[in-house]
Amino acid sequence: MKVLITVASKHGSTLELGRAIAEALVKRGIAVSFLRPEKVTSLEGLDAVVLGSAVYSNKMLPTMTALGYRWGDRLSALPVYLFCSGPLSANPQAVAQLPLDARILARHIGARSAKLFGGRLRMGELRPAERALMRMGGIPHGDYRDWGAALRWAGQIADDALGGVWAAAPEDPAA
Numbered sequence: 387m388k389v390l391i392t393v394a395s396k397h398g399s400t401l402e403l404g405r406a407i408a409e410a411l412v413k414r415g416i417a418v419s420f421l422r423p424e425k426v427t428s429l430e431g432l433d434a435v436v437l438g439s440a441v442y443s444n445k446m447l448p449t450m451t452a453l454g455y456r457w458g459d460r461l462s463a464l465p466v467y468l469f470c471s472g473p474l475s476a477n478p479q480a481v482a483q484l485p486l487d488a489r490i491l492a493r494h495i496g497a498r499s500a501k502l503f504g505g506r507l508r509m510g511e512l513r514p515a516e517r518a519l520m521r522m523g524g525i526p527h528g529d530y531r532d533w534g535a536a537l538r539w540a541g542q543i544a545d546d547a548l549g550g551v552w553a554a555a556p557e558d559p560a561a
């Protein structure tokens with residue numbers, strides 16, 4: 387069983403979520419390769435793919451969108467799990483709905499599950515323009531990633547892998 391995890395991240399926090407998901411799969415005996423979206427040149431020999439992207443200006447990062455549509459046909463034929471990380475809030479409502487472009491991509495490729503997690507903002511690592519934008523908007527810095535939720539989601543992926551459900555027809559994530 388081999389899964390590719392590919393994550394688009396500007397400041398590393400979404401990458402860390404991807405790595406935690408990877409470790410959880412490896413612990414369940416699933417082989418994982420981990421590549422940045424721009425480094426993906428083939429989807430041959432994979433049993434499933436996990437796509438992850440940080441959210442900026444209500445959108446996934448362009449490298450993830452590009453990958454999703456460049457490999458759309460191939461991804462449609464594989465079990466795909468999509469996650470985004472962004473909202474800077476502890477309110478559960480903040481992670482209730484993925485950005486529109488992620489929902490459209492999830493539907494386009496028939497993702498089995500599409501999930502939104504909170505994000506992390508560290509003022510110190512932002513570019514000056516980003517920092518100014520965050521200060522102007524009064525956006526709180528902090529770490530709102532829900533590791534428990536991410537590990538539970540990884541557990542569902544592992545359950546699917548080991549339970550043999552990847553042979554079945556994909557579910558509609560928007561249903």
Ligand SMILES: Cc1cc2nc3c(=O)[nH]c(=O)nc-3n(C[C@H](O)[C@H](O)[C@H](O)COP(=O)(O)O)c2cc1C
Pocket residue numbers: 394395396397398399400401440441442443444445471472473474504505506507512516519520
């Ligand atoms: C300039 C800027 C714009 C952002 N826009 C959004 C947004 O529209 N929606 C959202 O949920 N999060 C937004 N965020 C929060 C990021 O998605 C969050 O910090 C995320 O964890 C960053 O991931 P990364 O460290 O992998 O780049 C924004 C952050 C910055 C700095």
